[in-house]
Amino acid sequence: MSDKRLTPEEALNICNSQSRGTLKIFLGYAPGVGKTFAMLNEANRRLKYGQDIVIGYVENHGREETDSQIGDLGVLPRKTILYNGVELSELDVDAILQRKPDTVLIDELAHTNIPGSKNKKRYEDVLEILSHGINVISTLNIQHLESLNDVIFQITGIRVNETLPDNILQQADEVVVVDLTPDALQNRLRRGAVYRPEKVPQALKNFFRKGNLNALRELVLRQAAEDVDEDLDAYMKRKGIKDNWHTVERLMVCISSSPNSKKLIRRGARIANRYKCEWHVVSVNSTRLFFDNHTETDQKMLESHEQLARQLGAEVIELTGRSVSETLAVYANQKHITQIIMGQSARTKVETFFRGSTVNKLIKMVKNVEIHLIPIG
Structure with a gap:
């Protein structure tokens, strides 16, 4: 009692x-x-x-x-x-x-x-x-x-x-x-x-x-x-079940201020239309200011991406967290995301050596999720 x-x-x-x-x-x-x-x-x-x-x-x-x-x-x-x-x-x-x-x-x-x-x-x-x-x-x-x-x-x-x-x-x-x-x-x-x-x-x-x-x-x-x-x-x-049950598709498109993000959004729109499913366009504002220098130009570019996403029917979400991969993983697990679209990392080999790959980290943090890595550039 x-x-x-x-x-x-x-x-x-x-x-x-x-x-x-x-x-x-x-x-x-x-x-x-x-x-x-x-x-x-x-x-x-x-x-x-x-x-x-x-x-x-x-x-x-x-x-x-x-x-x-x-x-x-x-x-x-x-x-x-x-x-x-x-x-x-x-x-x-x-x-x-x-x-x-x-x-x-x-x-x-x-x-x-x-x-x-x-x-x-x-x-x-x-x-x-x-x-x-x-x-x-x-x-x-x-x-x-x-x-x-x-x-x-x-x-x-x-x-x-x-x-x-x-x-x-x-x-x-x-x-x-x-x-x-x-x-x-x-x-x-x-x-x-x-x-x-x-x-x-x-x-x-x-x-x-x-x-x-x-x-x-x-x-x-x-x-x-x-x-x-x-x-x-x-x-x-209620049952504490964290695994994804593929009863319905849910799509997450991960974007940044990169101009290539529009390509990811358009790919997400086509997949969402094919499955007739809900889809989320997500960006992460990292609190690691030493590495991430978010300029006014970056913000305007991000807002342009988000406007396109809304026009195509996505739910647009801005998240804040120290680790981009961890923040994305938490959101994906909460929303029972079944497919994730990401672009190839723009990090240099040195950055990847010290900070790791966001994609690789994300794969380890989410279960039963298909990750689409889209070529950019």
Whole structure:
């Protein structure tokens, strides 16, 4: 047992995390890929195994195959709200809290509630329900993430008004990507399985163009890959694993103020594009002032290199350390770099004799990393 006593805040955080319900999200790239269908399918499996699971809100959009999946699931009543003289229905948060099931299904996480509802947004309803220890299964399309709003507009020409903060997705305990090829989704659309037949021709010419769907699908798959990568990184840190697992490529380009660094950056951009991976352009400001005389001209040249790197899509990092090789190795290990690009050393034989080779030192300090030594000059 540790002698360290928890602060009241730490104890409260632990209590809240233990009592909070879990959030599972079925994530898709467009309407009609099958998120609600998948959610209901899982709910029926859980019901079969005796879990207390009910429907809080499911939007079937008139789709018969969605209705057929409700099966024996209990459906909680919705709350009726009078708005502009019209009776509309919304999720009844209080009814869910009173019923207190183990798990509740709540469709369309990014939905904006009708004025007069308990909360402004449905995700706020979900957060309240989770805080009472009730598990929630929900659905979301990638275009509703706030950080992607401008990207979605650029791709589709449509401004999505219903958005939610990205951290809601990050808070999810589990995210399941519901995937369907663009061709299959367009076929579903033509069969009338997504929208009414009269809406289909216009939908295919606008949001559901194949180019749009391919771009949105890639956004979802990249989001899923980032989530998995974060989970793997956390696991490796917990287990003290320092070796690189080549689950995904990560590239580091080592540059200096040398004019030849632009060649290294361009080579890095081509490799990063080939693997569609993240890449870092890194320079080290050595504190060994006796050897390294960094002039104003050098700084301007380095800034020019960094500008090119940013234009080509790299993350640009400036590090400071006494040993260039050791500083690079620490960064590479922290970021799980799998490939490093360096230029041939410009050191003289005398300098190499006294100070050693940066490349050779780096090879000894990093494991399972491919090092590309590029000829310069």
